[in-house]
Amino acid sequence: xxxxxxxxxxxxRRFSLLxxxxxxxxxxxxxLIHSHILFEIDKHTQPSMQxxxxxxxxxxxxxxxxxxTLVKANLVKKRAKQEDKRVYVLxxxxxxxxxxxxxxxxxxxxxxxxxxxxxDFEKDTIIHSLKIVTKAMGEVRNGNMIKG
Amino acid sequence: xxxxxxxxxxxxRRFSLLxxxxxxxxxxxxxLIHSHILFEIDKHTQPSMQxxxxxxxxxxxxxxxxxxTLVKANLVKKRAKQEDKRVYVLxxxxxxxxxxxxxxxxxxxxxxxxxxxxxDFEKDTIIHSLKIVTKAMGEVRNGNMIKG
DNA sequence: ATGCTTATCTTGCAAGATGCAATTATTAAC
DNA sequence: GTTAATAATTGCATCTTGCAAGATAAGCAT
Numbered sequence: 494x495x496x497x498x499x500x501x502x503x504x505x506r507r508f509s510l511l512x513x514x515x516x517x518x519x520x521x522x523x524x525l526i527h528s529h530i531l532f533e534i535d536k537h538t539q540p541s542m543q544x545x546x547x548x549x550x551x552x553x554x555x556x557x558x559x560x561x562t563l564v565k566a567n568l569v570k571k572r573a574k575q576e577d578k579r580v581y582v583l584x585x586x587x588x589x590x591x592x593x594x595x596x597x598x599x600x601x602x603x604x605x606x607x608x609x610x611x612x613d614f615e616k617d618t619i620i621h622s623l624k625i626v627t628k629a630m631g632e633v634r635n636g637n638m639i640k641g
Numbered sequence: 642x643x644x645x646x647x648x649x650x651x652x653x654r655r656f657s658l659l660x661x662x663x664x665x666x667x668x669x670x671x672x673l674i675h676s677h678i679l680f681e682i683d684k685h686t687q688p689s690m691q692x693x694x695x696x697x698x699x700x701x702x703x704x705x706x707x708x709x710t711l712v713k714a715n716l717v718k719k720r721a722k723q724e725d726k727r728v729y730v731l732x733x734x735x736x737x738x739x740x741x742x743x744x745x746x747x748x749x750x751x752x753x754x755x756x757x758x759x760x761d762f763e764k765d766t767i768i769h770s771l772k773i774v775t776k777a778m779g780e781v782r783n784g785n786m787i788k789g
Numbered sequence: 790a791t792g793c794t795t796a797t798c799t800t801g802c803a804a805g806a807t808g809c810a811a812t813t814a815t816t817a818a819c
Numbered sequence: 820g821t822t823a824a825t826a827a828t829t830g831c832a833t834c835t836t837g838c839a840a841g842a843t844a845a846g847c848a849t
Contacts, residue, residue: 497756498748500771501656502680507778508649510698526835532650543797550658555836557799562834579797579844600646603781608645610777615770622763622770623648629758630655633751674806691826703807705828710805727815727826 511607515599523596526551527568530559531585531593534569539582541574568592659755663747671744674699675716678707679733679741682717687730689722716740 509525516523526549533545540548546556560583563569568589574580585593608616657673664671674697681693688696694704708731711717716737722728733741756764 497752497768497771498745499684500768500775501652501752502677504649504771504775504778505653505656506677506696506698507775508653511778511781513698529650529654536647541797548654550654550661552837553798554800554838558835561799577797577845581798597646604645604649607774607777607781610780611773615773618766619770619774620645620648622767623645623652623774625759625763626755626767626771627648627652627655629755630652630659632758633659633755672805689826700808701827702809702829706806709828725816725826729827 511603512600515603516596519595519599521592521596521599523592526559527563528596530556530563531568531589531596534583534585535590535593539574539584541580541582543580545583563589659751660748663751664744667743667747669740669744669747671740674707675711676744678704678711679716679737679744682731682733683738683741687722687732689728689730691728693731711737 512525512528515521516528529549530545533548534540537544542556542560543553546553549556551559560569560571564571567586570584570586570589571581572584574582611619660673660676663669664676677697678693681696682688685693690704690708691701694701697704699707708717708719712719715734718732718734718737719729720732722730759767
């Protein structure tokens with residue numbers, strides 16, 4: 494069991510570096526955390542602040558200010574929910590969507606470069622395994638998460 | 642290919658949460674970044690500042706200050722290398738090693754809880770897959786890394 | 790309705806993290 | 820020996836973080 498932690502750790506770090514390197518190489522000036530926020534907003538429909546903060550494991554106050562920055566940068570739109578005006582619902586602006594897509598392309602390009610080293614069987618096995626383990630990790634502790 | 646990014650992303654996040662939750666539940670007061678630094682120092686023999694900073698993808702100036710904090714907390718030891726006195730070699734103090742081991746136990750316990758949900762075949766497949774993909778990701782871009 | 794409790798989000802503040810530019814100390818190159 | 824390169828640190832300005840304390844809205848009891 495002892496090298497499982499190491500595997501996750503290294504994998505984690507390498508994926509982070511893959512993203513950072515991607516941004517740098519393509520001259521995109523965005524932080525990892527902002528990229529993640531755009532990604533999550535894009536993935537879910539009408540997420541609230543609290544939902545996304547929980548999902549990303551960020552303190553709500555920090556998240557609130559990150560969103561303010563993204564709104565100022567015209568990447569994210571925030572509007573009060575009709576049914577419950579305490580809640581703010583997030584969505585991407587056109588520019589935000591465009592940025593999210595651009596980031597997606599970059600990361601996928603880099604991921605493809607990784608998978609080129611592997612044959613189809615390995616590829617399928619890996620994706621299957623990632624799905625299983627990700628699901629299992631979500632089931633152990635799922636506070637108030639949106640299904641991811 | 643498009644949900645591979647998502648898989649990595651979610652897996653990444655869930656592993657981060659697993660670590661944070663572990664620390665919180667066990668009442669360990671340590672940040673993720675400090676935990677990672679201890680882990681890496683423990684894993685490598687006589688790593689230099691620059692090596693670890695590169696490995697973790699942290700700016701060397703930030704890393705230098707993180708190490709100062711850890712040295713003050715009596716978790717890390719820093720000594721000049723004999724052959725090259727510009728270089729500082731890092732190691733764990735007794736307390737640092739103890740902390741690293743404690744963290745390791747916590748994370749492994751939580752990981753075991755995840756793997757309980759899976760059968761032996763799935764477990765083996767997943768570990769095998771993680772190894773392959775981690776290796777592949779390391780080979781695509783390996784700047785000046787120590788072998789991980 | 791009125792008050793009490795809970796939920797969502799925002800700000801004040803103080804502490805910590807970040808990264809560029811400049812500096813120190815050491816080694817390498819010529 | 821002078822100059823260049825490398826490893827690490829410090830100054831400084833900026834950003835991030837999270838607790839505590841608000842502001843506002845919704846739910847719920849009486």
